[in-house]
Amino acid sequence: MADAFGAALKGPRAPMDTDAVRAAYKRQADTYDSWFGLISRHSRRAVVDAVNKAPGEQVLEVGVGTGLALPLYSPAKRVTGIDLSSEMLLKARARAAALGLRNIEDLAEMDATATTFPDGHFDIAVAMFVASVVPKPRALLAELKRIVKPGGTILLVNHFAQDRGPIWWIEHALAPASSLIGWHPDFKLGHIFDPTDLAAAKITNMPPLGLFRLVELTNRPGQ
Numbered sequence: 001m002a003d004a005f006g007a008a009l010k011g012p013r014a015p016m017d018t019d020a021v022r023a024a025y026k027r028q029a030d031t032y033d034s035w036f037g038l039i040s041r042h043s044r045r046a047v048v049d050a051v052n053k054a055p056g057e058q059v060l061e062v063g064v065g066t067g068l069a070l071p072l073y074s075p076a077k078r079v080t081g082i083d084l085s086s087e088m089l090l091k092a093r094a095r096a097a098a099l100g101l102r103n104i105e106d107l108a109e110m111d112a113t114a115t116t117f118p119d120g121h122f123d124i125a126v127a128m129f130v131a132s133v134v135p136k137p138r139a140l141l142a143e144l145k146r147i148v149k150p151g152g153t154i155l156l157v158n159h160f161a162q163d164r165g166p167i168w169w170i171e172h173a174l175a176p177a178s179s180l181i182g183w184h185p186d187f188k189l190g191h192i193f194d195p196t197d198l199a200a201a202k203i204t205n206m207p208p209l210g211l212f213r214l215v216e217l218t219n220r221p222g223q
């Protein structure tokens with residue numbers, strides 16, 4: 001177990017920098033909704049349901065992308081979205097405007113691992129299919145812990161790689177293509193969460209076929 005955790009700390013095999021992330025999502029902005037949007041639709045709805053049930057009003061969605069989740073938030077939630085990709089954000093802004101979503105406070109170009117928000121600014125932070133994209137996943141979690149209130153809610157949904165078996169072979173084979181596809185197929189829970197987080201987290205398998213897992217954490221800064 002200690003060895004497995006040590007290996008996980010090394011990170012995915014083909015890390016992307018922020019320029020590679022921007023380039024990948026510039027390429028994908030026009031087609032994203034029709035393929036990944038569909039695969040991830042059920043999980044996205046389930047995660048936003050969890051956001052809507054969580055206490056507090058101020059929500060941060062990091063890596064908001066084309067804004068597929070924006071219409072799903074309760075009008076009682078005040079939502080800020082951030083993303084690295086200006087092309088993905090253009091789509092999110094157009095969606096919010098077209099649907100007249102008055103609870104969307106801001107959609108801003110910002111790096112989720114180094115935001116300009118003050119400590120404890122949000123009640124809830126949510127990252128959907130972002131953890132396996134960001135160049136520094138541990139910096140992402142540290143930043144979410146800083147900007148969410150103590151006792152607030154952090155929700156991440158993602159594909160997390162297996163340790164063995166046929167799916168592991170596919171994940172491993174796809175890993176060198178990370179920059180092309182825009183995420184790391186070999187990304188594991190241990191690349192972002194330490195054992196203390198994992199012991200405290202509620203982890204739920206999501207459809208289709210348990211491809212995605214939802215991780216819910218209560219923010220305990222310093223843990």
Ligand SMILES: C[S@@+](CC[C@H](N)C(=O)[O-])C[C@H]1O[C@@H](n2cnc3c(N)ncnc32)[C@H](O)[C@@H]1O
Binds near residue numbers: 063
């Ligand atoms: C797979 S898409 C997910 C989009 C959206 N969350 C969804 O559910 O459809 C990943 C998004 O994360 C964004 N992203 C990656 N790294 C980021 C970072 N460090 N800060 C902010 N956004 C980032 C990408 O630009 C892209 O829009």
